[in-house]
Amino acid sequence: MLTAAVIAALAMGQAAPVDRNCRDDRGREICSAEHDAQVEALLGLASIAEESEQGAEVYRARYIDGYGRDMPSVSFERRPGADPVVVVYGREGRRLSGPVLSEVWDRVRSEARFADRVLEPFPTSAPSDGRAPPPQICLHAWVVSLEMANSMPERREVTPIRRRIESACGGALAVRYAFLLAEEAVKSIAPCAIIDAQRQRNHVTILETCLGLEGDRFAAASLWNSRSTGMPRYGLDHKDPGVWRAYLGTNGSPRLDWAGQKVETDRGRNNLVAEFIASKVRETPSLRFTPTHFRGLTARRAELNGTATYGDGEARLIAAYRQTWVWDVNLHEWMLENWTVESFRPMD
Template sequence: MLIALLGAVLIGGQASPDRSCLDDNHRDICAPAMRADLLSRLGMTSVEDEAAAGVESYRAFFVDGYGRDLPAMAFERRPGQGPVSVVYGFDGAQLETPISAETWGRVLAESHFADRELVDNTPAQDPSQMPLRMCLHAWVSTVEMSNSQTDRWSTTPVRRRVENTCDGALTTRFAFFIASESLKAQPHCQALDQQQQRNAVTTLATCLGLGGDRISASAVMEQVRGGAPRFGLDQTDPGVWRAYLGTNGSPRLTWGDQTVVTTRGTDNNVAEFIVARLAESRRLTFEPRKFAGVSAREATVEGIATRAVGEGDPLTVTRANYRQTWVWDPNLAGWMVSEWTVGPFAPVD
């Protein structure tokens, strides 16, 4: 009986993950299967494999306050190659840039205590006299290092630590330092409006959606996200859609088998067509997902249109891919739509 009880205690202990490993959805992000899945989705190898290959790396992973995995950032120095900053995104998205010796030196200097726990040695207080402390929707940061320099003469094959920002200290500090330095290494990402971003991590996540001429892509992204009509507020005003499309433009919209063209200074056909489609739906939204610069004066946007129709509950939800071409308007110093194609809508599974 005693042996059985001890066995149950041991099994129960193994089943209880470290609190630092739990995200807002109570996933154990330290579990080997979870780590392997994340690395696969990011296109990364394990830190143990990096160490065995002779790679010196300093990398950070993030889960936001709602349990969502975010891109990872790394500073790497592979055998025979100079140091680089790499941002690993999902679905093969990646940013890689060579960095200076000064940047590499800062990373090394900041890394020394990144896997240490900061212990509070202040005298214990009466719990009834302590102020109430609440921490909601905390981020979780993971730092991994391969062949890292722990002092002037030696290196350590693998170092790793996970830390919840509610208890954030040395690991959290280094993880966000990695994110900040990664953003500095990507000039086109810095062109994004920081007022619209949570921090360097979310800025880089947004930046991974930019392709081609990323300067043009980031400029169009800012205009599209800042000027898009808001659902339930101003979507039914053709004038607002005209401003979104570009007041100087003559956009051509292809919607399934229908084509509508606005003649500048004569009509507002495209904006009025969209408002009419809104009237047919209980909900119609456009979600831009990919931005690519073609040149300094042209960029494309790809996204998903979602439409909900019907009278009952639940509504019938359908989706379609759409693609826009935006061109630079030198008169208004802004961008305007020249072509917009919305594909056929299909039911959402």
């Protein structure tokens, strides 16, 4: 049945208003079976209907960030005959998982009781001078999608499936619960808990970063904390060799291979690599280094992979780079050992 608002809109030749919970920042329709299938394929998720039919008790959230980007999904799962676990589903088949303490599982269950409920809008009074209240503007809001299988909202009977999609613009119970799941996931997966939260937007982005850690993830997380940006963390002037020397490590003697041009650090003059990189940045101010993967090789050795980019007129060039770092047990910091930058090519 058409509502009066829809009939009025059609009569005026306008489209019916769209629930803001069903649109992401790119304007995609996200309250549809087609969108669910796309995200499930992207993240390797079984549908919530399949989970319910298999008897699993599942509390999970999907997230779309403020720019319309599908983020990792967090799922607390208890399958027949198995202990509860938390699983983080990422792109390209990447996954994280960890055991769930009994008190955490109890909290996930209890907080889910009202997570799919819709709150009535809080009444607001008009300004005393009779003017209309100022409009509320909300930009780049995250959107969460909750899905629960075989939950017990009333503690009396099992509900096969519960769902709720909610935008952070005016979001309430679903948004709160979705980010609670992400917070508990970070706490439950040890390498993720190491990541510096002060350098992250929220617990979902922590999990996204954690999905990029490989090998000895404790070492990888430690390296991420100290070398997670392409710009040196010790200063703002990245054209200064002194800043790059600090980035490379106090006692470091790194070797650089820049597309076949090799630079060896002279122990008597421990700044040749730093000077070379600083000169490249001065020559090409748009040069940027973006790390993408961190792999712990051992407890005291790790590898960083990333991309270097710069603009050349209307074209933009890109090159892969790889760094090997070693842990200085005396100074308690990472030192660069090798840095290889491949040849630049036009970006696709």
